Amino acid sequence: MKLALAALGIGAMLAFAGCATPESDPDRPQSPEDAAAYNARLAIAYMGQGNLAMAREKVEKALGQDPKNALVHTAAGLVYDRLGDDRKAESHYATALRLKPDDPEVLNYYGVFLCRKGQTKEGEKLFLKAARNPVYRTPEVAYNNAGLCLRNNGQLDGAEKHFQQALAIKPQFGDALLQLADLNFERGRMADAQALVQRFLGGQPASPQILWLGVRVERALGNRAAADAYARRLKTEFPKTEQTRALLDSERQSG
Secondary structure: OOOOOOOOOHHHHHHHHOOOOOOOOOOOOOOHHHHHHHHHHHHHHHHHOOOHHHHHHHHHHHHHHOOOOHHHHHHHHHHHHHOOOHHHHHHHHHHHHHHOOOOHHHHHHHHHHHHHOOOHHHHHHHHHHHHOOOOOOOHHHHHHHHHHHHHHOOOHHHHHHHHHHHHHHOOOOHHHHHHHHHHHHHOOOHHHHHHHHHHHHHHOOOOHHHHHHHHHHHHHHOOHHHHHHHHHHHHHHOOOOHHHHHHHHHHHHHO
């Protein structure tokens, strides 16, 4: 089962870069460095709105203003990745890493790109370097992404190890609980998957992914009442999700 790498999308980049929107005032006096960072943030904001032409314009402007800024090159990597220009995206990610070789955020973004392109070993290496940085505040995210990188490329034992490393740091980390539960389900370890689903729900709000997994786990264990309880919650709390559609399809097929 292919799963998306976690916590490293546009929202995370905006948090990394600071807040900016296309409606912000760009005319206040700025140094070239400040102007470049500002335009990089605008590029990400435009990308979030789907305006890729303006995103490219702003990131190119930022690169001209401060070509030695790792944030700017990371933003350029994201923009060109979205535009489908792998060569430019990788070049900018590599430049960002060269400028800030120990920056956990740069390591994570480049790692996501490499893993999606099938460069599993290289991506895992960057995630683990980020996770082991003693000043990184969320190493569990990097371990979880390392696990996803390996799982998406069929390396299930290594993936399981990294999910467990994430949970050793943050025992109620929802992303890692979900991934490890789903991996156990895939490998036929239903009791382990059941325990992880319950652990997830015991420490945080439900998600459609965990409830749908709960349905399938309990069905596999023959626990009809528990499966039905998860199914009712999924329909009630998340009626318009793909997981609820999958549930309804399964019910039609079994009926």
